[in-house]
Amino acid sequence: MTLPEPVRAELDRVRHAAPVDFAALEQVRRRFDDEQAEALSGYLRAAQSANTVRAYRSDWVGWAAWCEAEGRVALPADPVDVAVYLAVAADATKPDGSPAFGPSTLERKAAAIAAVHAAGGLPSPTRSDVVRLTLRGIRRTRQAQPRRKRPVLLGTLEALLAELPPPGWPTGMARRRDALLLLVGFAGALRRSELAAVALEDVTVDVDPRTHEPLLLVELGVTKTDRTGVHRQRVVLPRGARRPTCPVCAFADWADVLTAPDPRALLDGEGGPEATHRCHSYRPGPLRGPLFPSVSKHGRMGGRSMSDRAVSDVVKRYAAKAGLDPALFGGHSLRAGFATQAALGGASDREIMRQGRWTNPRTVHRYIRTANPLEDNAVTRLGL
Secondary structure, three states: OOOOHHHHHHHHHHHOOOOOOHHHHHHHHHHOOHHHHHHHHHHHHOOOOHHHHHHHHHHHHHHHHHHHHHOOOOOOOOHHHHHHHHHHHHHOEOOOOOEOOOHHHHHHHHHHHHHHHHHOOOOOHHHOHHHHHHHHHHHHHOOOOOOOOOOOOHHHHHHHHOOOOOOOOOHHHHHHHHHHHHHHHHHOOOOHHHHHHOEHHHEEEEEOOOOOOEEEEEEEOOEOOEOOOOOOEEEEEEOOOOHHHOHHHHHHHHHHHHHOOOHHHHHHOOOOOOOOOOOOOOOOOOOOOEOOEEEOOOOOEEEEEOOHHHHHHHHHHHHHHOOOOHHHOOOHHHHHHHHHHHHHOOOOHHHHHHHHOOOOHHHHHHHHHHHOOOOOOHHHHOOO
16 A cells, blocks of 8 residues: 555655665555554654754755755765765854864764665765765864863852842743753753753652652653653752752742743732742642743743753853853753762762763763862872
């Protein structure tokens, strides 16, 4: 049985965006009915993250356009053509003279070309020596250290929180949402994509059995280390020692707005920031929807979650208001700040890895060296 037109269109879309074994699909075409075809279409859409599909699609369009301009064949590609394309892209510059593409971006461009070839059942041109050596040469030529975002330490976090919009309507909407976003991102060591993806039903208010203090449990879906989201990872956020930096209080404040029949009336009646905790007896009812929806300057809340780019923009915006250089901060600053601040507080690499869900100790050691470069360093024993 032939596939319905929507499914055939979806197959063609994914064929040019993600590596799929289409040869195997050909063997089961005859057994497809409409229900099976619809199921297949859905799974193909989920084969790659939306960000990866967008990046690969953009990279493939760039490669195909270059081939057309140069009179070369994009598919199947000649390995020498791919190597020349990468070399030309590596030499491209911005108006200020800096490289237009970094080594990681060029490697992603090569991966996109390889993905489209794999989707068509063709051998990848990027596995040839000429392409691999070209990428290696680009990497060796660009020996500058990667630009890392500055970590948001506890003092920096407090400075960002001090720049939140004032209470009341309509600014109180963004105030409560952004306070929770900064605290959850910092204490939970979440990536910006993970923050953007958290739903209200993923958050549970629980009690620490040892101290009987309230805490938040946040379940994550698809993450960088769990692409399928089958093994849902859980992050615990304890009650803060102070009201302004308590994630549980911030969640209670935001959940009140989300469940209020009239958020405007609720926010109009609030005064300045509360000084005392309010999370001991807080037990929200069932909530659904994104934890961090978009909020307009007029207090209007959208039905969709913020994008990961918007999460980064929040950090940059409050950094600028606090008198910091926004170019040095971004979404990763919260996650990096957790690891660095925890290392400064004496946490072991095992403890940091557990909360941040890192699997490579070398990554954590980088943060620890940033926090205390003299930790376990033989230079302290030289007797200088």
